[in-house]
Amino acid sequence: MLTSPFVRKPTSVQQVMFTVLVALLPAVALYVWQFGPGIVVNIIIATLSAVGAEAAILKLRKKPVGLYVSDLSAVVTAWLIALTFPTILPAWILILATVLSIVAVKQLYGGLGQNPFNPAMAAYCLMIVAYPSAMSQWPAAGWMDLSTHLQLIGGASLDAMTGATPLDALRTGLRSGAPVSDVLTHEAFGILGGRGWEWIGLGYLAGGLFLIQRRVITWHLPTAFVGGLIIVSGLFWMANPAHYASPLFHLASGGTLLAAFFIVTDPVSGATTPRGKLIFAASIALITYLIRNFGAYPDGIAFAVLLMNLCVPLIDMKTQPRVFGHKGD
Amino acid sequence: MIAGLFRFKGGIKPETHKNASAGAPIQIAPLPPQLIVPLRQSPRATAECIVVPGQKVLKGERIGLPDSPLSTAVHAPTSGTVVEITPHAMAHPSGLQTRCVVIEPDGDERWIERPTLDYESASPKEALAWLRDHGIVGLGGATFPSHIKAGVDGGIETLILNGAECEPWITCDDRLMRERADGIVAGALILKHLTGAREIVFGVEDNKPQAIEALRTAIHGLSGDITVIPVPSLYPAGGEKQLIRVLTGVEIPHGKLGGDFGVQCFNVGTAYAVNRAINHGEPLVSRVMTVTGNVDKPGNFEVLIGTPVEALLALGQPKADTGRILMGGPMMGFELPRLDVPATKATNCLIATSPALFPPPPPEMNCIRCGACAAACPAELQPFELYWFSRAKNFGKAQEYHLFDCIECGCCSYVCPSKIRLVDYYRFAKGEIWAREREKSAADAARERFEFRNERQAREKREKAEKLAAKAAATKAKLAATSADAPAAADAPAGPDEAKRALIAAALERAKAQKAAVEPKNTDALTPEQAAQVADADARRAAQAATDTAADAPESN
Numbered sequence: 001m002l003t004s005p006f007v008r009k010p011t012s013v014q015q016v017m018f019t020v021l022v023a024l025l026p027a028v029a030l031y032v033w034q035f036g037p038g039i040v041v042n043i044i045i046a047t048l049s050a051v052g053a054e055a056a057i058l059k060l061r062k063k064p065v066g067l068y069v070s071d072l073s074a075v076v077t078a079w080l081i082a083l084t085f086p087t088i089l090p091a092w093i094l095i096l097a098t099v100l101s102i103v104a105v106k107q108l109y110g111g112l113g114q115n116p117f118n119p120a121m122a123a124y125c126l127m128i129v130a131y132p133s134a135m136s137q138w139p140a141a142g143w144m145d146l147s148t149h150l151q152l153i154g155g156a157s158l159d160a161m162t163g164a165t166p167l168d169a170l171r172t173g174l175r176s177g178a179p180v181s182d183v184l185t186h187e188a189f190g191i192l193g194g195r196g197w198e199w200i201g202l203g204y205l206a207g208g209l210f211l212i213q214r215r216v217i218t219w220h221l222p223t224a225f226v227g228g229l230i231i232v233s234g235l236f237w238m239a240n241p242a243h244y245a246s247p248l249f250h251l252a253s254g255g256t257l258l259a260a261f262f263i264v265t266d267p268v269s270g271a272t273t274p275r276g277k278l279i280f281a282a283s284i285a286l287i288t289y290l291i292r293n294f295g296a297y298p299d300g301i302a303f304a305v306l307l308m309n310l311c312v313p314l315i316d317m318k319t320q321p322r323v324f325g326h327k328g329d
Numbered sequence: 330m331i332a333g334l335f336r337f338k339g340g341i342k343p344e345t346h347k348n349a350s351a352g353a354p355i356q357i358a359p360l361p362p363q364l365i366v367p368l369r370q371s372p373r374a375t376a377e378c379i380v381v382p383g384q385k386v387l388k389g390e391r392i393g394l395p396d397s398p399l400s401t402a403v404h405a406p407t408s409g410t411v412v413e414i415t416p417h418a419m420a421h422p423s424g425l426q427t428r429c430v431v432i433e434p435d436g437d438e439r440w441i442e443r444p445t446l447d448y449e450s451a452s453p454k455e456a457l458a459w460l461r462d463h464g465i466v467g468l469g470g471a472t473f474p475s476h477i478k479a480g481v482d483g484g485i486e487t488l489i490l491n492g493a494e495c496e497p498w499i500t501c502d503d504r505l506m507r508e509r510a511d512g513i514v515a516g517a518l519i520l521k522h523l524t525g526a527r528e529i530v531f532g533v534e535d536n537k538p539q540a541i542e543a544l545r546t547a548i549h550g551l552s553g554d555i556t557v558i559p560v561p562s563l564y565p566a567g568g569e570k571q572l573i574r575v576l577t578g579v580e581i582p583h584g585k586l587g588g589d590f591g592v593q594c595f596n597v598g599t600a601y602a603v604n605r606a607i608n609h610g611e612p613l614v615s616r617v618m619t620v621t622g623n624v625d626k627p628g629n630f631e632v633l634i635g636t637p638v639e640a641l642l643a644l645g646q647p648k649a650d651t652g653r654i655l656m657g658g659p660m661m662g663f664e665l666p667r668l669d670v671p672a673t674k675a676t677n678c679l680i681a682t683s684p685a686l687f688p689p690p691p692p693e694m695n696c697i698r699c700g701a702c703a704a705a706c707p708a709e710l711q712p713f714e715l716y717w718f719s720r721a722k723n724f725g726k727a728q729e730y731h732l733f734d735c736i737e738c739g740c741c742s743y744v745c746p747s748k749i750r751l752v753d754y755y756r757f758a759k760g761e762i763w764a765r766e767r768e769k770s771a772a773d774a775a776r777e778r779f780e781f782r783n784e785r786q787a788r789e790k791r792e793k794a795e796k797l798a799a800k801a802a803a804t805k806a807k808l809a810a811t812s813a814d815a816p817a818a819a820d821a822p823a824g825p826d827e828a829k830r831a832l833i834a835a836a837l838e839r840a841k842a843q844k845a846a847v848e849p850k851n852t853d854a855l856t857p858e859q860a861a862q863v864a865d866a867d868a869r870r871a872a873q874a875a876t877d878t879a880a881d882a883p884e885s886n
Contacts, residue, residue, distance in 0.1 A: 001666065003422070003753055005739030006659040006687050007343055007497065011701075011746040013694055067692060113695035113747070218700070267699045273711065316714075323731045324337070324570070324708045325582030 013112070016216055017072035023211045024079055024262065027203030034196035035087065035139060038149030042082040045091055045153075049098040050078035057107040073112050074102055080120035080262060084255055084302075085127070086138045088152040093131055097123040117309045118269045124302040136168065136298065141196050167253050167298040170245060179242040201257040208261025220277035221270065222260040228285030229256065236293070250289070259284075259301045269309045276312075276319035284308050335578040337571045339707040340563040341740045343497050343660070345536065350621040351500040353628035355508055358644060360434045364406050364635035365417050365671040368393045369427045370464065371472045374400035380430060384411045387441040389612045392430050395461055401474050402464045405432055406614040406633035408439040420638065420656050420670040422663040429671065432635070443610030448519050453480070456523055456607070463606035464613040464674075469567075469596035470657065472675045475603065478595065479523040481588035488526035489576055489587075489594040490517050492533040492540060493560060493567030496658025499678040501617040502597050504629040506533065506540035509601055510547035516600030517555075519607050524593050528554035531597070532572045535559035564660060565738045569594045571707055583734040598677075613674060620645035622655070622680035632672050638679060639668040647681040655680040659687070660739040694747040702741035702751060708734045712741035716751050719758035724765070727758050735759075797832075804828040 031039045054074040058065045081098050101123035109115045128135040139152075211217045229250055236244040250256060255263070264270060264281045271280035284304040291300020369375040376393025380386060386405040393403030409432045417429040448456045457476040466472040469491060490513070494502040506513060517529050531548075533541050544557045560566050560575050570581045572594065579590045587593050595603075598616065605611040614634055621627035624645035632641060642654060655662045657678055702712035710731055718727035732755060741751040808828055 001422070002653070002664050002690065003750070003756070004657075004659070004661050004663060004737075005742050005752070006655060006662070006664075006682070007743065008690070008748065009341070009343070009744050011744065012691075012748070013697060013746050016697075016699065016746050064692070067694070071694065073697075111695060113697040215701075215704075216699075218704075268697050270698075272698050272700050272703070272713070320711065320714075320730065321709060323710050323734050324574075325580040325585070325734070326731070327580060 013071040013073065017076050019211065019214050019216050020076050020262070021072065021079060023207035023216075024083070024204075026206045027083070027200050027258070028079075030199045030203040031083070034199055035142070036144040036149060037146050038087045038139075038144055038153075039082065041146070041149060041153070042085070042087055042089075042091075042094060043079055045094055046078035046082040046098045047075050049095045050074040050081075050102050053099040053102040054107070057103050058111070061107065061111070063111065068112060071112060074106075077101055077106070077119045080258075081123055083258060084120060084124055084263075086135060088137055088139050088144075088149070089134055090155045091153040092155075093127060093134055094153070097127045100126060113268050115268055116312070118263060118266050118305050121263060121302040121305040121309075125306055128297065128302070138168075167292060170249075170253075171292075171298055198252045201252050204257040204261055208257070208265075211261060211265070217261070217265040218274075218277070220274055221265045221281045224278040224281035225260045225264050225285050226251065226256070228282035229289060232286050232289045236289075244293070250292070255299065255301050259288075259305070263301065263305060269305075269312065271312050271315045271319070273316055273319040273321055275321070276315040279315055279319065280308055280312065283311070334558070334560065335575055336561070337566075337574045337707050338709050339705045339740060340565065340571075341705050341743050342562070343564060343743060345562075346498045346621070347500050347503070347536065349498065350619050350627035350629060351503055351537075353500075353504070353626075355501075355504050355617055355629045355631050356644075358630040358632045358636060358641060360407060360436060360438075360633070361636050361640040362433070363412070363637070364409075364432045364434065364633060365637065366392065366403060366406060366430045366432060366635035367417070367419055367427045367671060367673060368403055368429065369419070370403055370634075370674055371399065371401055371466045371474050373397075374474075375428065376400055376403045378414055378428065378430060380405075380411045380414070382411050382413050385409070386411060386432065387439050389441045389443065389614055391462070391612075399474055399477065400461075401466055401476070402462045402612070403430075404464055404612040404614050405430075406635050407432070407434045408437050409434040418667055418670050420665060420673060420676060422666065424666045424670075429635075440611075445610045446607045448522060448607050453523060456519075460603065460606060463611070465599065465602050465606055466613070466674050467596055468598035468602060468616055468674060468677070469569075470661075470675050470677060472673070475595070475599055478588070478593060479520055481524065481586075481593060483525055484591055485524040485526045485588060485593050486528070486591035487577055487593075488517065488521050488524055488529045489573060489592060490529065490531045490597050490600055491567060491569065491572055491594055492531055492537070492544070492597040493572055494537070495534055495562070495564045495567035496660050496662075496678075497564075498621050498680055499619050499658050500621075501619045501629050501677050503537045503540050505601060505617050506537070506597055507543045510540075510543040512601045512604045513597050514544070514547040514551070514555075514600075515608060516602070516604035517595075518551075519603050520593075520595055520600060521553075526593065529556070530576050531555075531557040532560050532566075532576050533557065534562040534566055536562040564740070565707055565736070568707065568736060568738060570736070583731070616672075616674060616676070618672065618676055619678040620681075621678065623648050623651045623683035623686055624681050632676075634674055635671045637668070638665060638670050638672060638676075641672060642668065642679055642681065645679070645681065648683065650683045650685075651681040652684065653682045653687075655682060660743070661737065690750065691748045693749050696747055696749060699746060701744045701746060705740040705744045707738060707740060708736055710735060712751050715758070716749060716754050719754040722758075722761070724758055724762050728762065732758055732762075800832070801829065804832070 028039060051069060051074055055065050055069050058068050078098055081101060085094060085097065101119040105117055105119040105122040106115045208222055212219055230247040233247040233250045237246050264284055271277050287304035287307055288300045291297055291303055368378055374397050377396040378392065379394050380392045386392060386409060388405060388408045390405045391402050392405050395402050412431045412433050414428065414430050416426040418424045419427045446456060446459050457480045460476040460479065461474065465475040467475060492502055492506050521529050531544050533544065541557055541559050548555050548557065558576060565571050566575060569587065573587055573592050574580055577592055579592055581587055581590055602613045606613065615631050617629055618632045618641065619629050620641055624647050626646050628645060630641065630644060654665045654668060656665050656676060657663060659680060696713050696716060698713055706712050714730050715727055715732055718730065735755050737752050737755065739752050745751060805828065
């Protein structure tokens with residue numbers, strides 16, 4: 001005996017996740033164009049590890065393996081890990097991070113939809129605490145061929161191939177007392193932010209707008225995150241432009257646009273009410289800025305996201321929208 | 330005048346499938362061999378049966394009397410003979426039974442006398458009673474008695490006629506508006522008069538241009554404020570509260586009625602029935618219904634109330650691979666557990682399903698809190714939160730998040746990418762909460778009864794003791810008086826004791842007599858074995874009583 005409704009829209013979790021993967025493609029393509037095919041290798045490694053770990057633990061948990069593996073949620077996590085981690089990281093760290101994010105952060109909490117923390121960001125935090133030096137080895141700007149990439153992720157140490165990230169360079173430069181304008185002449189910087197990274201940022205922006213158009217995400221989270229970052233960095237910048245980088249620099253650097261459209265928009269671990277989304281994303285932006293400028297790590301998005309994940313139940317509870325007919329209550 | 334349209338949040342645009350039957354004119358459904366007319370035609374009220382088996386009835390003759398304020402009369406849908414009055418399965422998801430009058434048609438369709446009512450000169454009370462006695466209820470699906478809605482005492486500004494018909498597949502209101510717009514408008518004018526409304530607004534989804542055109546033609550040249558407004562086709566635009574919102578901007582909260590806000594809403598079919606009742610003297614004995622889905626000949630039929638569903642379905646000629654049969658639309662209708670049930674005043678559509686048209690539900694996955702349900706909810710709820718609370722049986726929290734504002738329209742289940750049957754969880758939670766409240770009120774009643782009983786027993790004991798004491802005192806006084814008279818002073822100490830003993834003996838005597846009087850007397854028409862058993866038991870009881878008395882004897886003083 002079935003109950004109403006007897007019809008349903010032809011959507012599925014798989015379709016939602018697939019749309020997210022499609023939205024990541026422009027950025028991946030630009031990544032390859034700027035830095036070489038290494039990122040694709042990393043994406044493949046992470047995807048295989050994530051799917052393998054997901055299948056294994058689903059089997060242990062006696063859940064329908066095919067149904068849940070084919071929802072593609074593990075693949076999305078894998079891609080986000082590959083895109084947020086340094087590309088020349090030893091492959092075993094990438095594998096470890098992916099397996100931990102699937103097993104410990106997602107499945108041990110109950111699997112799809114049950115994890116209180118963003119799996120990719122939790123993995124990032126774990127790794128940056130556990131392997132701080134490996135996690136801050138980024139490739140120098142410029143194309144890297146496949147064999148060099150394979151050597152590097154195989155564990156070879158090729159110092160000449162690594163460089164500081166723009167945020168790192170900025171931090172080091174400012175610590176040495178140089179004004180922002182001098183620091184920005186460093187080779188790591190491009191037109192707006194990090195050299196090469198600006199282009200990838202545009203790729204995330206394009207993918208994010210596509211997600212909004214497909215109604216996979218709403219405008220609230222990206223807008224509040226980007227807007228929050230612009231406001232807080234703008235205030236500091238206007239107060240002392242010699243010492244603080246411009247809002248535009250912050251937008252184009254680090255994982256700002258990746259986070260705006262693909263990280264803070266994770267529905268499972270994020271706030272869900274319209275007002276809650278604004279508070280959630282703006283708070284992440286604020287914490288990110290504070291960590292970038294005053295904390296011990298060059299980029300703070302991952303920590304900011306985890307901190308705000310903790311606040312989600314409270315935010316959701318306190319921002320419940322008024323329901324139909326109760327507007328005056 | 331409506332200046333501009335408002336919109337309600339949420340809503341969905343499912344495939345309408347209305348083209349299947351929208352082109353089919355209303356046909357009169359053939360007389361079935363038997364009509365099964367439920368005496369329960371509106372919620373919370375069953376009419377009192379006034380016919381007996383064997384009785385001849387005419388079409389439109391009253392067979393059930395309204396016996397409560399929410400009740401309406403029930404009529405014979407055709408002329409014929411009452412065969413029996415029996416409980417019969419209703420069109421209900423769990424096949425509940427209700428008392429039905431089974432009528433065998435004589436095929437003549439002979440009407441009773443049909444006096445009409447001049448509603449403009451009649452008193453409002455008279456007109457409302459007329460509606461009740463002609464069995465007029467809301468034909469949009471809820472079958473709420475129209476005389477109650479039309480009888481809201483004043484304060485109605487806007488009368489809305491609901492022709493939105495937002496559920497997929499259904500076209501009966503569409504056809505009615507296209508073909509009988511004059512009757513609908515006439516009914517609307519009557520309802521306007523009864524409610525005292527200032528303006529009439531027809532709300533019709535803009536996917537029914539011919540219906541809108543027909544209504545506009547029908548209102549042409551009429552004086553007064555009367556308009557036909559096309560509303561955007563967005564399910565559930567035909568929900569009463571949603572339509573009121575779209576047309577007037579007013580939001581009616583849960584538990585409140587349109588009347589409280591100066592708006593009253595009737596289905597176009599109801600308006601048509603009101604017109605037939607008042608201007609033509611015809612009670613509500615038939616309605617228009619769509620038969621569609623996996624059938625060769627989808628169509629719209631004027632159907633006598635009480636026609637078995639299987640006969641109606643046959644009119645559409647279901648295809649070979651037809652599976653379940655739905656009553657109502659695919660969003661809010663239900664699956665019929667059996668097909669021998671009668672069509673009622675609420676039945677607007679029958680849909681034959683097939684695996685191709687209505688694929689079986691895919692497996693439920695976990696909620697990913699994507700919020701698609703919240704975006705689709707016309708009640709502006711957070712359906713996924715209600716889902717978590719209902720699933721966790723956290724009913725208090727579910728109520729706090731306005732579970733009872735849910736209208737079960739099904740939009741959330743429709744859009745859920747995880748294929749969660751969300752509405753089922755809310756039905757479960759509502760059912761549990763109702764059950765608990767019933768249990769609680771039952772427990773409260775039981776506790777009150779128990780406390781009352783204790784108190785009564787205590788009071789009786791107290792009164793008895795007082796009475797006894799008073800009596801003893803009286804006897805004592807009497808005895809004292811006698812003993813004072815008599816010189817036998819030596820007997821005096823024994824006096825009170827003797828009096829007590831006499832009292833006890835008298836009480837015992839009374840008790841015995843009482844016991845004999847209430848001895849079980851259900852000993853008529855016993856078989857010999859039973860008689861023997863009874864005798865045996867009596868003997869045992871007597872023996873027991875003897876021992877008991879013996880055992881009690883030392884304490885009896």
